[in-house]
Amino acid sequence: DADVTQTPRNRITKTGKRIMLECSQTKGHDRMYWYRQDPGLGLRLIYYSFDVKDINKGEISDGYSVSRQAQAKFSLSLESAIPNQTALYFCATSARDGGYSNQPQHFGDGTRLSIL
Amino acid sequence: GQSLEQPSEVTAVEGAIVQINCTYQTSGFYGLSWYQQHDGGAPTFLSYNALDGLEETGRFSSFLSRSDSYGYLLLQELQMKDSASYFCAVRVGYQKVTFGTGTKLQVIP
Numbered sequence: 587d588a589d590v591t592q593t594p595r596n597r598i599t600k601t602g603k604r605i606m607l608e609c610s611q612t613k614g615h616d617r618m619y620w621y622r623q624d625p626g627l628g629l630r631l632i633y634y635s636f637d638v639k640d641i642n643k644g645e646i647s648d649g650y651s652v653s654r655q656a657q658a659k660f661s662l663s664l665e666s667a668i669p670n671q672t673a674l675y676f677c678a679t680s681a682r683d684g685g686y687s688n689q690p691q692h693f694g695d696g697t698r699l700s701i702l
Numbered sequence: 703g704q705s706l707e708q709p710s711e712v713t714a715v716e717g718a719i720v721q722i723n724c725t726y727q728t729s730g731f732y733g734l735s736w737y738q739q740h741d742g743g744a745p746t747f748l749s750y751n752a753l754d755g756l757e758e759t760g761r762f763s764s765f766l767s768r769s770d771s772y773g774y775l776l777l778q779e780l781q782m783k784d785s786a787s788y789f790c791a792v793r794v795g796y797q798k799v800t801f802g803t804g805t806k807l808q809v810i811p
Contacts, residue, residue: 628803645800688733693745
């Protein structure tokens with residue numbers, strides 16, 4: 587089984603619909619992240635969470651909300667989807683960094699979201 | 703804010719060596735990471751440099767010069783399976799990472 591699982595893998599929906607993307611992990615990591623990927627723009631951070639009670643906005647949080655239901659679960663919602671939110675969405679997790687040491691991010695397989 | 707620059711595309715021949723550069727401008731810097739992403743796949747971590755110098759992991763090496771705000775990923779003995787996108791990412795604070803826009807590497811026979 588994958589360590590970081592995203593559901594659904596693909597979703598096509600209409601403008602104005604509410605959509606929830608879910609992420610669960612079995613790695614025991616505190617940190618969880620949501621990114622969106624668009625061609626030529628790399629990975630852009632939407633929201634991140636250091637633990638269940640600590641949620642922070644990333645660089646492109648407008649139009650999105652998140653919920654950290656448990657240490658292992660972090661969901662991303664689009665309250666009223668619009669076509670320019672069509673993208674590939676990734677969830678990632680990491681353990682805590684310490685000083686200059688680095689804990690790599692571990693990514694799920696992504697959710698391909700199309701909004702018509 | 704943060705900005706990272708890396709070439710959008712690179713083509714190299716199987717068996718050769720290729721270097722993918724990354725320059726960055728950040729407010730605060732802890733280290734530079736590299737990730738690989740195959741088409742349709744998830745990004746996977748390759749390497750991390752916090753200090754100046756070269757880190758080697760098998761066929762892949764990563765270099766950092768903090769004074770020049772510059773790093774590179776070096777891939778040796780290129781294989782067809784190395785065809786992928788490569789992202790540099792700077793760690794700018796506690797658990798905060800900013801990714802570059804990626805370099806698409808095409809390995810040709």
